[in-house]
Amino acid sequence: MSLLSTGVSALNTSQTSLATVGHNISNVNTEGYSRQRVNQVTLPANFAGSQYIGSGVTVGSIERIYNEFLSVQVRTFTSQQAQHEAFAEVAGQISTVLGSSTSSLAGGLEAFFNAANAVANDPTSIAARQVLLSEGQSLANRFKTLDNQLTQIDSQLDGQLAVSITEINVITEGIAELNAAIINLSTGSGGQPNDLLDQRDELINRLSEYTSVSTLQDDLGAISIFVGSGQALVVGSTQTDLTTITDLSTDPSRLGVGYGPNAIEITAEISGGSLGGILQVRGEVIDSAKAELNALATNLIDNANTIHQQGVTLDGNIGGNLFGPIPPATTVAGAGTIFVAISDPRDVAAAFPARVTTNVNATGTGSIEISSIESSPPITLPLFGVGADIQFTFDATNNQYTVTDGVNNTIIAYDPAVDSGKTFSLTAPFVELTVKLSGVPADTDQYAIGNNTAVGDNRNALALGDLRSEKILGAGTQSLADAYDILIADVATRTNRADINQQTQQGLLEQTQARFDSISGVNLDEEAANLIRFQQAYQAASQIITVSNTVFNSLLQAL
Numbered sequence: 001m002s003l004l005s006t007g008v009s010a011l012n013t014s015q016t017s018l019a020t021v022g023h024n025i026s027n028v029n030t031e032g033y034s035r036q037r038v039n040q041v042t043l044p045a046n047f048a049g050s051q052y053i054g055s056g057v058t059v060g061s062i063e064r065i066y067n068e069f070l071s072v073q074v075r076t077f078t079s080q081q082a083q084h085e086a087f088a089e090v091a092g093q094i095s096t097v098l099g100s101s102t103s104s105l106a107g108g109l110e111a112f113f114n115a116a117n118a119v120a121n122d123p124t125s126i127a128a129r130q131v132l133l134s135e136g137q138s139l140a141n142r143f144k145t146l147d148n149q150l151t152q153i154d155s156q157l158d159g160q161l162a163v164s165i166t167e168i169n170v171i172t173e174g175i176a177e178l179n180a181a182i183i184n185l186s187t188g189s190g191g192q193p194n195d196l197l198d199q200r201d202e203l204i205n206r207l208s209e210y211t212s213v214s215t216l217q218d219d220l221g222a223i224s225i226f227v228g229s230g231q232a233l234v235v236g237s238t239q240t241d242l243t244t245i246t247d248l249s250t251d252p253s254r255l256g257v258g259y260g261p262n263a264i265e266i267t268a269e270i271s272g273g274s275l276g277g278i279l280q281v282r283g284e285v286i287d288s289a290k291a292e293l294n295a296l297a298t299n300l301i302d303n304a305n306t307i308h309q310q311g312v313t314l315d316g317n318i319g320g321n322l323f324g325p326i327p328p329a330t331t332v333a334g335a336g337t338i339f340v341a342i343s344d345p346r347d348v349a350a351a352f353p354a355r356v357t358t359n360v361n362a363t364g365t366g367s368i369e370i371s372s373i374e375s376s377p378p379i380t381l382p383l384f385g386v387g388a389d390i391q392f393t394f395d396a397t398n399n400q401y402t403v404t405d406g407v408n409n410t411i412i413a414y415d416p417a418v419d420s421g422k423t424f425s426l427t428a429p430f431v432e433l434t435v436k437l438s439g440v441p442a443d444t445d446q447y448a449i450g451n452n453t454a455v456g457d458n459r460n461a462l463a464l465g466d467l468r469s470e471k472i473l474g475a476g477t478q479s480l481a482d483a484y485d486i487l488i489a490d491v492a493t494r495t496n497r498a499d500i501n502q503q504t505q506q507g508l509l510e511q512t513q514a515r516f517d518s519i520s521g522v523n524l525d526e527e528a529a530n531l532i533r534f535q536q537a538y539q540a541a542s543q544i545i546t547v548s549n550t551v552f553n554s555l556l557q558a559l
Contacts, residue, residue: 319349
């Protein structure tokens with residue numbers, strides 16, 4: 001190898017190094033670009049006489065500075081951050097809807113029960129009765145509004161899901177095409193197409209924003225992409241689409257995620273990324289909120305109707321259903337279907353159908369209170385027949401009441417010392433009464449339960465107003481307002497937790513990205529130093545060629 005060849009090798013290698021440095025500097029702001037480095041290797045020495053004489057330098061490889069471990073961490077934190085961000089955004093919308101003063105159930109429940117108490121204060125007032133019906137319909141409209149807004153948010157998530165799947169398919173198609181190009185160029189030249197590798201990694205990072213992915217690189221340099229429980233989206237240069245499906249077993253009105261040409265459902269197996277966040281918030285927040293609203297509406301319908309059906313209207317009729325629909329109707333009762341079932345304010349059943357009277361000759365302090373009335377078939381008036389009363393006579397010697405309806409006699413044991421305040425069931429023809437016995441009646445004191453004919457009676461309206469504080473939800477631990485407050489608090493807590501998790505993952509992502517960039521990113525100061533170093537090497541190589549030319553000319557002149 002001549003001195004000229006050695007100089008040319010040094011010149012070419014320095015030129016390649018300068019070009020690589022220039023490429024790094026040019027792409028300092030290119031997203032996903034990894035800096036490249038020329039690895040120089042010594043050319044094989046030539047044996048001359050008894051010595052080995054060096055023959056110069058060449059480019060062994062142009063290496064991409066890349067850390068696989070940090071790259072995987074960046075994808076993981078990107079996916080988790082995107083999931084929490086999507087969850088927090090939607091949960092925040094739901095929290096705002098539930099807590100809005102214009103649509104919140106809290107205000108509607110308060111106004112409805114206040115109207116019921118207003119009827120109790122003036123049971124013959126048509127105006128008060130009309131206000132009760134109006135507030136009842138307003139409450140029903142709030143239920144419907146909340147249900148409709150949750151449905152709209154759910155529908156928007158379907159749209160986002162469809163867009164996400166389209167983007168995923170575009171990205172995976174690009175990865176498959178890059179795999180094919182990388183395999184072709186690597187096989188043909190033996191070198192690595194670094195820029196294509198960067199482009200592929202950038203696509204994988206973009207893919208992780210939509211869903212969690214796992215990767216596997218084969219011997220040819222292609223990367224396979226897997227989602228869910230191992231569904232392959234990319235294998236070599238082959239790509240498989242995700243699809244939207246509507247035949248979900250849980251809710252046919254929703255879109256789900258299908259895999260491959262047969263659209264195999266994998267909705268439950270998708271996690272991470274914005275797509276995972278959408279599916280998570282749909283299951284954990286929207287479904288639970290809808291279920292809770294439906295439970296609230298159903299319990300309001302059942303309990304309000306039970307009370308109203310025990311009352312008497314202004315025209316002396318037994319009350320009907322206050323709210324609808326009533327299962328097993330065609331429409332299932334729930335937040336989206338509730339309505340006020342009566343329109344005439346006279347049909348509000350404010351009065352109680354039975355009354356208790358105490359014999360004027362009674363000298364004790366006993367009392368009887370009707371707690372509830374149940375009837376099968378439904379209550380009809382007169383409740384106990386025309387002119388019929390149920391008589392209670394106390395026997396102080398035996399501590400018992402003798403109860404008679406004129407035909408049948410029943411004995412109720414009652415010891416005033418231990419039984420005061422207890423409730424007892426009493427069955428009359430077609431009617432089951434629950435009565436509370438209190439106080440200390442004197443011997444032979446008499447009480448009677450009979451039909452109520454008082455137009456101004458308000459006991460049923462009071463019972464409807466008392467439903468405000470009745471623990472009818474949560475296994476007897478929550479009122480309607482309590483349950484709604486708990487729903488709002490639960491959604492707010494989930495939103496706050498998602499915000500905190502998103503901020504945490506964002507911090508981890510930024511730290512990991514900074515570590516990755518410190519290795520793979522372009523440092524202009526470092527590249528400027530390399531530029532000077534390789535420029536000097538290039539000039540020195542040029543000097544070698546100049547010396548070689550001088551030596552050759554001197555040799556020719558000597559000849």
